[in-house]
Amino acid sequence: MNIRLNERPYDASPGATLFALRDAVKPDADVVILNGAAMRGDASLADGDEVCLIRRGETPSADELEALMAARHTPGVHARVKGAAVGIAGLGGLGSAIAIALARMGIGKLILADFDVVEPSNLNRQQYFVDQLGLLKTDALAANLRRINPYVALELHAVRLTPDNLTPIFGSVNVMVEAFDRADQKVMILQTFAVNRPDIPLVAASGLAGFGSETTIGVTSIGRNIHVVGDLETAARPGWGLMAPRVGIAAHMQANVVLRLLVEGRTT
Amino acid sequence: MTVTLTYFAQIRRKAGVESETVTATDGTTVHGVLAAIQHGAEFGELLFEKTGALRPVILLVVNGLPSTPERMLRDGDSVQVFSPVAGG
Incomplete structure (x- = not known):
């Protein structure tokens, strides 16, 4: 299943859920955003979904911040x-x-x-x-x-x-x-x-x-x-x-x- | 020689024209060309001190590059006259 995770392409397992993804990739995330909405409960993921996992107060790595920024800019x-x-x-x-x-x-x-x-x-x-x-x-x-x-x-x-x-x-x-x-x-x-x-x-x-x-x-x-x-x-x-x-x-x-x-x- | 003068902002308003072509003796300086122009007292006061020197806040751009009042002009030269204002 092709989704985007923190603005980068990610291959999620078929049937994966939002919280399972969080637990596998960033278990310390306390803000979970699915397609622009902050989620309090679990949800099934679908092809093309955009997920953002944030830990409050944590500075993204240089690569991560760059990916996040680049996603907002026109290509190039x-x-x-x-x-x-x-x-x-x-x-x-x-x-x-x-x-x-x-x-x-x-x-x-x-x-x-x-x-x-x-x-x-x-x-x-x-x-x-x-x-x-x-x-x-x-x-x-x-x-x-x-x-x-x-x-x-x-x-x-x-x-x-x-x-x-x-x-x-x-x-x-x-x-x-x-x-x-x-x-x-x-x-x-x-x-x-x-x-x-x-x-x-x-x-x-x-x-x-x-x-x-x-x-x-x-x-x-x-x-x-x-x-x-x-x-x-x-x-x-x-x-x-x-x-x-x-x-x-x-x-x-x-x-x-x-x-x-x-x-x-x-x-x- | 013939040179083209282009004015900006309040200098343009006092000159009454955006741009003009003037004739002067070969080798006349930028200062000399501007001093000879007659667009009224307010135009002159914008450009010159009472001593006759060009005001230090006047920027002269000759053929695309900032220059000095002492620059001697040649036929076909273009001169842009701009006065930045305070604020930033």
């Missing part, structure tokens, strides 16, 4: 993503959300850089928790990412990025993400990295403040290999701040542009 996506490295400059509202989205996708490696620590005002939009206040953002984000996907390789740089260290830190990535807060830093990375490494696509952001229309946030291609997400105009300023919904939209658009570049090599 996971292999591309798993073999890729992405750099993220700035781990604030954009960078922290982008890192989490890519980790959930099973990205192979993330190179993360930010000199800053988690502050209370960050919590309105950045992917940190109140018990992480005062921690370096690199360390706090790494801890959060490891709770989501412990198998993503992480390279952390708790440094202020400059024209001198940008390329040495990020020169090995497949795609570079600009997630800075200040406009002059955005210009700095565009003038430095895009010139030194024009072969590496750069996904930047500009214009995502406030709570204006979400539909004005788009992707604009500038130059040979620069893709800018945002409405290009709405700057963060007193009285018109950065807020989780619109920042999140922009961050996930950046993550999606990264994904398209990795999988398809283009964004159009």
Whole structure:
């Protein structure tokens, strides 16, 4: 009988039941899911059934987590993503959300850089928790990412990025993400990295403040290999701040542009 | 020489055009070409400091790659003018 067990093909004996399968394969499982429904009682299995056996609090093995993730992706996506490295400059509202989205996708490696620590005002939009206040953002984000996907390789740089260290830190990535807060830093990375490494696509952001229309946030291609997400105009300023919904939209658009570049090599 | 300028966001709005072709003396710098353009005071204030220098938050992309205001242009060059805004 051909079934899927934890997203992998499994040959079950004819007449096998759900609990017998559990007892044979993972007797310590305390959550048993059959075709998407958590089961409290035993049930007969049929060809094509999908069974998921979970022990609460247990981290899946690397192979198991990979199989689980790959099953959710379009065929071919996971292999591309798993073999890729992405750099993220700035781990604030954009960078922290982008890192989490890519980790959930099973990205192979993330190179993360930010000199800053988690502050209370960050919590309105950045992917940190109140018990992480005062921690370096690199360390706090790494801890959060490891709770989501412990198998993503992480390279952390708790440094202020400059024209001198940008390329040495990020020169090995497949795609570079600009997630800075200040406009002059955005210009700095565009003038430095895009010139030194024009072969590496750069996904930047500009214009995502406030709570204006979400539909004005788009992707604009500038130059040979620069893709800018945002409405290009709405700057963060007193009285018109950065807020989780619109920042999140922009961050996930950046993550999606990264994904398209990795999988398809283009964004159009 | 003839060069093509393309503007983005608020620079485009103040220019009143998305793109334009301008004529200049061979070897004129990017700064020189932009300084000669007349699209009103607000356009000028977006691009230039009171000293006449290009504002540091203006990104210039010449023929697909970020460049500097001192870059000397040649016939047929394309220049994109973009100003990233704060927020992230």
